[in-house]
Structures are given as structure tokens and as C-alpha cells.
Amino acid sequence: MGIGASAGGIEALQAFFGALGTSRQLAFVVVTHMNPDHESHLAEVLARHAKIEVKVAEPGVRPEGGTAYMMPAGSLLRLRDGAFELEEISRETPNSGPIDIFLSSLARDCKDRAVGIVLSGGNSDGTLGIKAIKERGGITMAQASDAAGAPDHPDMPNSALATGLVDFALSVESMPATLKRLVESRASFESLEEYQDADELDDDLRVAFELLRSHTGHDFSGYKRRTFLRRLARRAQVVEAKSLEEYLGHLRHSSKEVSRSPAV
Missing domain, CATH: 3.40.50.180 (Methylesterase CheB, C-terminal domain)
Structure with a gap:
């Protein structure tokens, strides 16, 4: 700090x-x-x-x-x-x-x-x-x-x-x-790094890429998967979402959060 x-x-x-x-x-x-x-x-x-x-x-x-x-x-x-x-x-x-x-x-x-x-x-x-x-x-x-x-x-x-x-x-x-x-909430998201190659994350990532593309005009699917997941997890902590799925729901309904996404 x-x-x-x-x-x-x-x-x-x-x-x-x-x-x-x-x-x-x-x-x-x-x-x-x-x-x-x-x-x-x-x-x-x-x-x-x-x-x-x-x-x-x-x-x-x-x-x-x-x-x-x-x-x-x-x-x-x-x-x-x-x-x-x-x-x-x-x-x-x-x-x-x-x-x-x-x-x-x-x-x-x-x-x-x-x-x-x-x-x-x-x-x-x-x-x-x-x-x-x-x-x-x-x-x-x-x-x-x-x-x-x-x-x-x-x-x-x-x-x-x-x-x-x-x-x-x-x-x-x-x-x-x-x-x-x-610090306490970070542990719940660090598991994303362990499962960065898991197929079950594909749908969530596609949603994130589409939300960002539709609001910014940029395609972020070329980001390194690990980096992208870690940054989504960090933003989830900031808005106090308890899971990646919950954060994506927040992303759908908040244009302000889309503009503050760490991918942008």
C-alpha cells in the first residue's frame, strides 16, 4: 500500500x-x-x-x-x-x-x-x-x-x-x-487463476467481451486470459460482487462500470 x-x-x-x-x-x-x-x-x-x-x-x-x-x-x-x-x-x-x-x-x-x-x-x-x-x-x-x-x-x-x-x-x-x-474478499477470486483454462469460464468471458465491445467498440478477446480474469476479479472486489457471475450482472446494468472496467 x-x-x-x-x-x-x-x-x-x-x-x-x-x-x-x-x-x-x-x-x-x-x-x-x-x-x-x-x-x-x-x-x-x-x-x-x-x-x-x-x-x-x-x-x-x-x-x-x-x-x-x-x-x-x-x-x-x-x-x-x-x-x-x-x-x-x-x-x-x-x-x-x-x-x-x-x-x-x-x-x-x-x-x-x-x-x-x-x-x-x-x-x-x-x-x-x-x-x-x-x-x-x-x-x-x-x-x-x-x-x-x-x-x-x-x-x-x-x-x-x-x-x-x-x-x-x-x-x-x-x-x-x-x-x-x-484483502479478505481477494481469496474468493484467486481461484479464477487456478481455473483460467477451464471450459466453464468460456460463457462468462464471452459475455464480458460482448458487453465491453458493445459499449466501447473495442474487442478485448485478444487479452491474455489470465490477465483479463484477474482484472475482472479485481473490479468485482471493488463493487463488492461475490462471484464473477454476479459481477457480470452488475456490468450488464451499469454503463459507468463498463467505462471503468480494467480492460478499457
Whole structure:
């Protein structure tokens, strides 16, 4: 889970980790805008609110569940082959969008298992990262401006929301429960990968291809079967469908969902 925050983000992060409780399955990486010349105390601050371990990310470390990793000051953070990479920066380094950089690397490395979350901030950093995660079938969230606990600085989440690629616009306090639900429901759809070549899936896939073709004019039957099934399963999780058949029923009756299908 990659979390981006900027102005007003400390309060949002405190609320997020305060609501999270214990979670041994999920690893969180927090990327913020920091003065490269100042030592960051964010890890210590969040450790007072979190019930999981809070650490500063170090090069070569592989993120583990039940831990929140903070980007160190004076660095850009990436994930490559499952481990952290750090690039030193200075005051003279042009503003390079540290949230976009990390979320894009997370998308490349974790593909449809990536989750990108954009919290309070005063610019558009994180928007490109959200796009990268959606392109690879991941899940995206942004702090809602019209919810209780709306961001102090809404520009960053609003920029992400304006793409139309955010799956969940939520208050930070409600995000952890949604994340846990998605993890719990994932297991029920992972069996699709085991049966990707089963003949009984052919009818369901034909329905999906036809629905997408009739609404978009494109034929997606050339997609790799495994990739297509995994992305349909991910969208089924988002809309809380309990089976592929139930999701296809939702797809039939929602042109909005067709336009948000990960195949498009």
C-alpha cells in the first residue's frame, strides 16, 4: 500500500493509522513532501498512533506485512524487485514528484496487487501514480472532500479524483476497513487463476467481451486470459460482487462500470 500526503497530511496519517488497528497482512509505505535539509520525525509521530510497527525505509529492505515504512528526508523512494531503492536529493534538485515516483514504481513492481492512496496535499503529486496503478489493475483511494474529516488541503486528492480512476473516495478513518475487506474478499477470486483454462469460464468471458465491445467498440478477446480474469476479479472486489457471475450482472446494468472496467 503506497500512501502519499503533503500539506495537512500528518493529521490525515494519524487518523488513518489510528483507525487501522493491527494488520499483519498489509505493508504500508508513506511518501510525503519534506525539506531535504531537515531531519524528519514522522516515524516517531506516527508510531504514537499506530498499532503496527513503524520504520524508516532503508535501501535493500523488502517490505513486510504489519509494518509502515516512512520515506526518509532527502531521498526519493522506489520499489524494485520487491525491495526499496533510495535516491539522494538536495535542495537544488528540481521538484520531481516523490509520490508519483513511488506509486509508479509500486505499480510496476506489484501490478494488480498494488494499492495507491492519496491524502491531503496542496498540489497534484500522486495523480500520475494513481494512473499507473490503475493501468496495471491495482486499487486506488483518495481522501474525500465532502466527507467528515475532509482534507485541510484538498488539491492533491481532488486532482487524483478528477482522473476518474479512483475506486474509493473516503474519509481517512474509513479507509482501513475498506482495505481489510478487499484483502479478505481477494481469496474468493484467486481461484479464477487456478481455473483460467477451464471450459466453464468460456460463457462468462464471452459475455464480458460482448458487453465491453458493445459499449466501447473495442474487442478485448485478444487479452491474455489470465490477465483479463484477474482484472475482472479485481473490479468485482471493488463493487463488492461475490462471484464473477454476479459481477457480470452488475456490468450488464451499469454503463459507468463498463467505462471503468480494467480492460478499457
